[in-house]
Amino acid sequence: MTTREDEAGRNRRAELLGIAAGLFAEKGFKNTTVRDIADASGIQSGSLYHHFDSKESMVDEILSTFQEELFGSYDQILDSVDDARTKLERAVQVSFEAIDRHRHEVAIFQNEADYLGAFERFAYLAERNAQSRAVWITLLDDGVRSGALRADLDIELTYRFIRDTVWVAVKWYRPGGTLTHEHVADQYLHILLDGISHG
Amino acid sequence: MTTREDEAGRNRRAELLGIAAGLFAEKGFKNTTVRDIADASGIQSGSLYHHFDSKESMVDEILSTFQEELFGSYDQILDSVDDARTKLERAVQVSFEAIDRHRHEVAIFQNEADYLGAFERFAYLAERNAQSRAVWITLLDDGVRSGALRADLDIELTYRFIRDTVWVAVKWYRPGGTLTHEHVADQYLHILLDGISHG
DNA sequence: GTCTATACCGTGATAGAC
């Protein structure tokens, strides 16, 4: 049974987490105070602790929820019957889509994973990193084996370049701006697959 | 006249700045305390203030010194008589070389420019950013005009991808590791210019 | 050039009234 109060509580919780995510992304986790979050939410700092144990719990919930969704998308691509090149393209497109829909979460993960990863509570961040590497390496290996990609590729370096260039776009991409995430993904894939030199 | 004391002072100053740069790069500027810097230097926190006005002065000196050198290198490339493609290659190589020789400084600029840029004292960071954009846009424009690069390039997006991929490498590149900065630059230029797809 | 001592403030978190 779901009462009206339960739902209101969940909505409020999500609302507060959204406000916190925006601040964590903009100013950094440690650099954002619980008073900042409370001010932006129109309540007092003490009231936040009615909803959450601690500031850590807030960022924990933000990151784990997001990653569950993202890796679900990657798994769908890996499990599909598409050819290697299409899968690689899909993975890039899904990543830019994540930047579009969850830019705060992406930014937090990019900026704070190193710092947070030092606490046992956030050990899963390192696991997710390894999981992400596995996805891209698989896609690149399949691409080379199927002949879609150059045989002389340095897979490890190529992985790093793709990963870095995709996620760092969160620093400048703004949803609702002149560039759509589809356009950015297309242009990026054009550069990545075909290069920028003439002929 | 340069006395022995002056020189010892400069050495000590440079030594302390180097230690601070490592901590700022690793933990972030705000997240690094003056006590952290003092501990790592084997002195008391109060003693730091004999050498520097404030924590801000330290990061200021670290960043401005580094950028003066980096943009000197870019200017040399722009002023050279090389063709467009060679200039672009040289700019990429010089950037990876900067990551190799000054990774702390690069990391600090990458991670803290947004935060520090909000203070008037660090307004020059935004100017340096604009200057950097001007360098890359010039190189790309010349490349397209001379026929070295594809005529259908989205110059602005290409600039962002190059900038991002080059500088984000500071997150994983380690001097003295198995990869040299020359090797990384070569591989990156190969991907950038020729793409990763087969044929 | 480094030390000790300390002023002063912002921080995360708690307790209990409403």
Next chain:
DNA sequence: GTCTATCACGGTATAGAC
């Protein structure tokens, strides 16, 4: 569910002895 009041801690920076 929010408020006020409060606490213990750690932060930057200063003063003055050695």
